[in-house]
Amino acid sequence: MVDKTRKIEIFSADCPVCQDVIQQVKDVSCPSCDITVLDMKGTDVQKRAADLGIRSVPAVVIDGKLADCCSSRGVDLNVLRSAGLGQQIV
Numbered sequence: 001m002v003d004k005t006r007k008i009e010i011f012s013a014d015c016p017v018c019q020d021v022i023q024q025v026k027d028v029s030c031p032s033c034d035i036t037v038l039d040m041k042g043t044d045v046q047k048r049a050a051d052l053g054i055r056s057v058p059a060v061v062i063d064g065k066l067a068d069c070c071s072s073r074g075v076d077l078n079v080l081r082s083a084g085l086g087q088q089i090v
Contacts, residue, residue: 004089005034009061011049013040021058024077025085032089060085 010025012018022037029035038045040057049059052066059070062083069076081087 004032006032006084006087006089007061007063008033008035008085010035010037011040011045011054011057011059011061012037013057015057018058021060025060025080028077028081028086030086030088032087033085 008025008029010018010022012022026035038048040046040049049057052059052061053071054061054066055071060067060080061070062080062085065083067080067083069079077085
């Protein structure tokens with residue numbers, strides 16, 4: 001059976017920029033998107049972020065892969081859309 005959800009993880013420091021990205025991601029998400037916001041204050045979250053290569057927040061991970069726009073600096077919604085954000089799985 002094929003999983004019908006796309007796992008979206010947003011790594012956040014609860015700053016205004018992070019809150020803006022969270023809202024933008026939610027605005028373009030679809031019913032197949034399962035969005036989780038992860039607080040970088042937690043040591044488990046910090047370890048996961050390090051394992052994924054996250055160097056700055058906000059950062060978005062889609063289906064376990066750090067979005068290309070988040071591997072250096074800044075979030076780019078067009079790159080996130082190319083990675084599947086907002087595209088329903090059928």
